[in-house]
């Protein structure tokens with residue numbers, strides 16, 4: 001395939017497009033490399049790319065020559081600052097406001113349990129049966145669930161013992177986790193306990209949601225029962241799913257459960273915040289806000 005040069009204009013999230021900078025790159029460049037180029041040009045830690053109407057872009061093929069792009073450090077798309085006199089953004093502008101939720105997920109567990117297959121099945125809908133060692137592969141996936149749009153940054157991690165040192169940083173960097181073992185291999189179930197032990201050491205209040213997946217339930221051979229899986233999940237406050245990456249069974253439901261947990265946590269946090277800010281402002285504020293609401 002012919003390797004074309006693509007020229008785009010990029011600006012920082014929320015900044016006027018008059019400050020946009022021109023960048024040219026080769027079409028066959030990886031998304032990672034392009035984000036590095038954008039980081040250098042804008043002097044930010046570029047993580048997400050949006051088009052000018054606020055839709056996220058996760059594939060290089062979707063970037064067109066001469067396109068205007070907005071780059072963020074992982075936060076949601078914000079409307080560019082309009083001139084002070086202009087009110088057009090208030091009503092007339094059809095661009096979406098803070099439409100997308102950005103969540104970072106890590107898929108973790110011992111080697112060979114099906115982490116890469118689960119990730120591929122969820123993102124691409126395909127089951128790839130060859131076994132390849134994974135280093136640590138992060139993929140951006142635009143996903144819709146319960147009418148909300150999500151940009152999911154899914155890190156498919158390496159399970160081998162050689163990567164034990166990295167587990168702490170994966171747990172620290174990500175907001176939630178899919179822990180995976182294989183129901184046909186008792187050893188993988190036992191090894192997964194180390195992941196939970198490290199998790200509980202770092203997050204004793206279990207602040208970050210975990211979904212536990214017992215994978216390969218399509219196989220006849222089984223060394224771990226459903227009850228054992230449920231008990232392990234219960235011990236660490238996780239949600240348990242029996243899944244099969246091969247048959248696509250419960251894969252989407254497992255990721256949906258993680259998203260639902262994060263949504264619930266965000267809701268509680270926002271409720272607490274508004275409660276605290278009302279208390280901080282005292283009873284007068286509450287009376288004023290009551291009248292404001294009543295009068296508007």
Ligand SMILES: Nc1nc2c(ncn2[C@@H]2O[C@H](COP(=O)(O)OP(=O)(O)O)[C@@H](O)[C@H]2O)c(=O)[nH]1
Pocket residue numbers: 110111112113114115116117118128129130131132134159215216217218219243244245246247
């Ligand atoms: N039967 C069956 N095999 C699976 C399933 N998921 C993964 N595998 C196989 O298990 C092996 C390891 O899968 P992989 O996703 O690479 O494991 P990872 O090391 O945890 O990423 C591969 O040979 C897959 O074909 C499943 O749900 N059912």
Ligand SMILES: [Mg+2]
Pocket residue numbers: 115116117132133134156157158
């Ligand atoms: Mg893998």
